[in-house]
Amino acid sequence: MNLPKLLFCVCLVWSAAYAPVQASDMPALVTTPAPEKTNDATLTVENRAIMTFRSSVLGIEPLERVKRAESRIEKQLSNGGQHKASMLAMPPGILIQIDNAGSFYISPGDIDQFQQETLEANAKNAVDNLNLAISETHESRSLDYMLRAAAYSALATIIYFFALWLVSKVRHVVEHRLLKFANAKIDLLDDTSSQIINRERIQWVFSGLVQVFSWLLILLLSYEWLSVLMEQFPVTRPWGEHLNGYFVGLIVMLGTAILKSIPDLFTAIVIFLLARAVTQGLSRFFGRVQDKSIQLSWLDAAVAVPTRRIANMAVWLFALAMAYPYLPGANTEAFKGVSVLVGLMISMGASGLVGQVVSGLLLTYTGIYRKGEFIHVLDYEGSIVEMGMFTTRIRNGMGVELTLPNSLVLSNVTLNYSKAVQGDGFIVDTKVTIGYDTPWRQVQEMLILAAQRTPGVISHPAPKVFQTALSDFYPEYLLICQAIPCDAQLRAEVMNQLHGNIQDVFNEYGVQIMSPHYLGDPAQEKVVAKGDWFRAPAAGAVGAE
Structure with a gap:
């Protein structure tokens, strides 16, 4: 057995991080099954991610491979030496070493094919991460470095609290100036507008906006202060880098999204500007219709204002529908x-x-x-x-x-x-019921006389009285006349004076305003003698004898 094969077998015994080999490369392991996909596990050293294992090797799950690799690295770092990480090609994978001693094995099954990763790139990245973790381990064991880190952290904390104090001062100044500006603008309004606008509510809105922006700034400063503190110490440095990376990535993502959306946003702005120009033109047109500078047979001046509102709303809805696909995030x-x-x-x-x-x-x-x-x-x-x-x-x-x-x-x-009134004014009507023993001509003339005495009631057309019903105990008289004032409150005054005049006139002629009700037949018939038909003030009425 040659030296590479001997090293490979040693790695099989010491490490839980290698993949099964192919038959053409390692004849002794031809019975090794194909890589089995299981749950991923990440190898970390001093809180820094080194490598992610995605496959099991020789039945050893990724989590167990991580535990064995961490134990091996911890033993290697506790020994003396340069503690320099390197990689050694060991087909079909790559062996990661510290001071030429195997630490863990990267198999082809650990590569994420969907991310277009390669075995060599993954191994180089693992070596770089491991060297960085080893360097941070040395720093954490250096008293001089830890004292410098503590000093930098104290300085960052002092700057942080000074920034918080400065934000508080600026917030009070900005809030005071905004409230002063708002109060000055409200004081310039007329009485009607000042009653509509709630001063306290405006002040509350401005104060709330300033406080929201100040708290956002405080949260941003706290976020950066925490990330700076974490980056000073080797153990927490990966967390600080993650915080900074997340924040920078978020800004880059937002900036990139804004830059990409500029052309579409420009199109949407052009659509809204065109809609604004159209609505302004429609407003001027309907304004001239309202003041009767333009007279149209199909559009009355009285409905010019609601028609303008409907047309403007239709234009804006159409513009919104056209600009919707171009709005950022619409898809x-x-x-x-x-x-x-x-x-x-x-x-x-x-x-x-x-x-x-x-x-x-x-x-x-x-x-x-x-x-x-x-x-x-x-x-x-x-x-x-x-x-x-x-x-x-x-x-x-x-x-x-x-x-x-x-x-x-x-x-x-x-x-x-x-x-029914031509020009300004309104119809005034009132109803009275008088017994049958009072001449109806007298009642009519008295009601007309009361209307003529009432200020605001016009003589043309003349007041009229109608007998609207002949009830069981009395006839009903309806007085109708026209008054000039068109305001509702003035109409109430006209009605008040008219009712007063009716009472005065009836009192003058000795006629009581009363609606009789009978429980039995009266002793005398309630009729009017012919000689009393035209009793004053009906003496000059048409038909008087």
Whole structure:
């Protein structure tokens, strides 16, 4: 048996790290089975990864090979010598040595074919890692080196705490200046805008942003400080290198992704800029339609604003759909998952939303109501302040603003007191019931007289009174007139003065406003003598004799 074969047999006895050989190379081992794939195991020395075993050799699993190799390396490093790692070709694998003594064996089964690794490259990398681990072992046993490492660590700690103090100071300065800037801008707002904007909430948002950025910076400094400390000591140096490598790799990955996404991002920005230009042009066009500089038969000035909003929304949705494939990360599974989740949430909660939108569109484009008109819906009445996509806001006579869902307004009978009025104003109506023993002509004239005395009620068209019902005990009189004011609160004042004038007029002519109810037949018939048919103020009425 020649010398190489003798060395190989010695390695079989001493090491748990070699692969079965082929029959053409080692005739004595022709019965050795093919490499058996098992769980991977990594050989580490002083916390530094040296080599990953991926196959079993002669029935020895990778984990057992690692344990035997670690034990052998520990014994070799405890002996004297240069402790220099090298490799020796030992077909079909490569033997790794320390001071020409075998430490472990790399077999072809330990190579990751999917990573396009080679046996020689793996062996060279294992030698380099082992030499580095041996060097760190020597450093850990050197008192002079450990004292220098402790000194560098203390200096790094001092710099770290100084940086934390500096971050705290800068945070207070930046927060103070931001709050001062925000308060100055809020003070410049008018009363209406200042009531809408919550000063405390704005201050809380700015303070929160500054604190978030400061904590991110503190975490970054702590991360770097910890990695620097670990790199100073041989035992923890691999961990520090891993922290730094992870951080640098993350920055490189993000930077590379940003650079790769620049062309697509530029395309998306161009699409959004074009959409912005189109919306600005549409806004100017609809603005001229609103102020009647442009008159179109198919577009009323009253619906120019909602039409502009709908057109701008359509343009932006189209731009988003066109730019979506060019957005960074649009093709990732995470982005697709978020898109599906958002779509599912919208589809689940959009039933009522779509109904409100459709109702708003019908109210807007059918011309049923207009801003400023006085309407009555269910138990609510007031002047329309705003007709939105989802709700209609009205202000009642007490100055209270009510918000009604568009579906509620559209699905119920609504009284519009301003629709039949030409120009500004609204219809005023009130109902009274007077007994049959009071001449109806007198009642009508008294109601008309009360309306004429009321400020705001116009004479053309003239107030009118209708007998809407002949009930069992009394007739019902409905007074209808038109008033000029179009504000809901002014309408309440007109109604107040009208009711007061009705009482005054009835008192002047000795007629009590009362609706009689009878439990039995009255002693005298409740009729009006013919001579009293035109009792004042009905003396000048048409048909008076």
